[in-house]
Amino acid sequence: MSLELIFHGAAGTVTGSCMELRGSPHHVLIDCGLFQGSRSPEALNFEALPFDPRDLDLVVLTHAHLDHTGRLPLLAREGLRAPVICLPPNRQLLGPLLTDAAKIQAADADRRNERPDRVGTTPFDPLYDLKDVENLIAQLKTVREGKLSEPVPGIGVRLWDAHHILGAASVEIQLDGQKLLFSGDIGDGATHGSDPAAPPGGCDHVICESTYGDRDRVIPSAEERRAMLAKLVQAALERGGNLVIPAFALERTQLLIEDLVALFDSGALKPVPVFVDAPLADKITRAYRRFDIPRHGPSPFDHPKVHFARSVDESRMLNHISGAVILAGSGMCTGGRIRYHLLRNLPRGDSTVLFVGYQARGTLGAVLEDGAQQVRLSGHDVPARARIEKLEGYSGHADRAGLLRWIAARGPIAGNLFLDHGEPPALAQLARDSALLTGIGQPVVPALGQSYILEPQAVAKPAQPARTDAEKLVEGKDWHSRHAALRAMLEARLAALPSDQAHDAALATLERAVETLGG
Incomplete structure (x- = not known):
């Protein structure tokens, strides 16, 4: 039987992951994330959903990052009755993540509406509120990794470890006589073929992320990564200012704390104050402690130099310090407390901003990485005098070579390989390279809003065309x-x-x- 696969997000871009499978009679949604970046893609969050949540039979989550989950409470607000399937850690992660997202949206709406240059314009409204988050969390159902289940009669689901972040999965869907595999975000650990619990090959169609599809990277060991971090921290603090690190509250913040404390304890780095200005990261750490690998000895999160700023007053106190490491979210500088610290530290020639993750086009992080001398931030034109640094050893995504290994191991693919969750250069390069693999066939790079008819053991056929404004929307130019x-x-x-x-x-x-x- 045929299926229709529709790309509602992360097509030609890395944010807003959302794919819909329409069968007969079942409708399945894989992820429903926020579009992040400049105003153009962000505006997509506030458009009417291109499907009716009341018609969905099942929602399946790959992992908890907001670009994959950030619009889920909107589904609950608009009548979602279907179960939402995920791996167990996500039940503990999504509560604080989505609650924080709702609060940030409300605060951002208030701040925008109060700006003098917004007087007389249409007010901003948040996408959803805390009650919507509660309703969504109540619909979460967890399943065991690697076990085929049937959460809804006629829909088979199996979640495989994607080695990206805590609770991240690749999603196998068995529906209407077809088997599809959605990679989710793939970490380097999923690409070496040594995991006996990896998803097998032989699918009808595979949908694979392409974030680093055009980049080969040297993946450092933990010791090498810490040595690079120590060098950057030392150089930054010798300049006399602060080291400001935009970091996602989930996984990236915990890993940075672990590395900093390891450097302090080994003597490789003189202990300095580390402020985690992210109440969300504090809550996430509780789930991290529960599900992550058991530790021996004291927890790095209890180190005397590590301080969690849990209140607004504690956050404001950081406006007047120097010589400290400040970790704050979000990792792409699209919202949260990091914007306040950039407002204070970007004009300082003695401060340093260190990026430790991917910066999507159009985000403030990408603008700064590209060398902007001045940026627009919370209604202010802010000079960027601080030193901008980047450390790629913390990436949670596989590189080009790793993605190709993962794709090759999924062969033979009877139908098509679809490449999503990447920017145009990465998508184009990975498409060229994967087309040379045996048993993969011609890759397809869908555009935003585009859909395809999928048949068992056959090449997909284009159905609905892309949005007419798809290319403009994903350009990400702010x-x-x-x-x-x-x-x-x-x-x-x-x-x-x-x-x-x-x-x-x-x-x-x-x-x-x-x-x-x-x-």
Whole structure:
């Protein structure tokens, strides 16, 4: 029997993961994440859902990151009655993650609505509230890893360890006579073929992430990663300011704390104050302790130099410190307390901002990584004088070579390999490389809103075309930050002119150019 596979998110971009399988009679949703980045993709979060949550028979989650789960409470608000299936750690993770997301949305809406430049405009409303989160959590059902279950009659589901973050899974769906595999986000540990519990090959269709589809990376050992971190921390603090690290509350923050404490205890790094300004990370750590590998000796999270800022007042106290490491979310600087610390530290030439994860196009993190001299932040044009550094040893995603190994191990694929959750260069490169693998066939790179008819043991056929604005929406170009950068460049160029006459001539030229806008 045929199925329709629809890409509602993470098509041509790395955020907003959401795929729908329409069968006869079943409808299954895999993930329902937030679009993150510049205003254009973020606006997709507030569009009407392209499906009716009341029609869904089942929702399956790959893992707890918000770009995969951040719109789930919206489904509950709009009438979802179906069970939501995940691995056990996600029950403990999603409560605090989605509660925090609801609070951040409410706070961001209030802040935007109170800005002077927003007076008289349509007010922002959050996507959902805490009651919606409670309703969604009540619908969570956990299943054992590697065990085939039938949570709804006629729909077979098996979740495989994806080695990405705590509770992350690849999802096998058996529906209407077909077997499909959705990779979720794949960690390097899933790509070496040594895991006897890895998902087998022989699927009708495979959907694979492509985040690092165009990059080969040297994956450091824990010791090598810590040595690189120590060097960066030492150099940053010798400059006299703070080291600000945007980090996701789940997994990345815990791993950074472990590494910093290991460096303190070994003497490789002089102990310095480490402030975790993320109440969410504190709550996540409780689940992390419960499900992660048992430890021997004192927990690094109880080290005397590690301080969790649990209140707004404790967070504000960090505005006046120097010589500390500050960890705060979000990891791409799209929201949360990290934006307050960037507001204070970006203008400081003695501070350092260290990125330890992937920065999606259009996010503030990507703009800073690209070398912006000034950015738009919470209604302010903020000069970026701080030193910007990047450390890739913390990535939770497999690289190009790892993805190719994972794809090859899933062969033969009778139908198609679909590549999603990547930006255009990564998607294009992984498509070219995977097409050369034996038993994989021609890869398909879907666009936002596009759908395909899937048949057993056959090549998929295009059905619904992509959104007409798909390419523009996933470009991720934030005109607000470009505007701030343009203003900074203009001021610098004007200041460098030699005379009042030169200033007058330049301004006259600009005035004529502005008059042509919209004409």
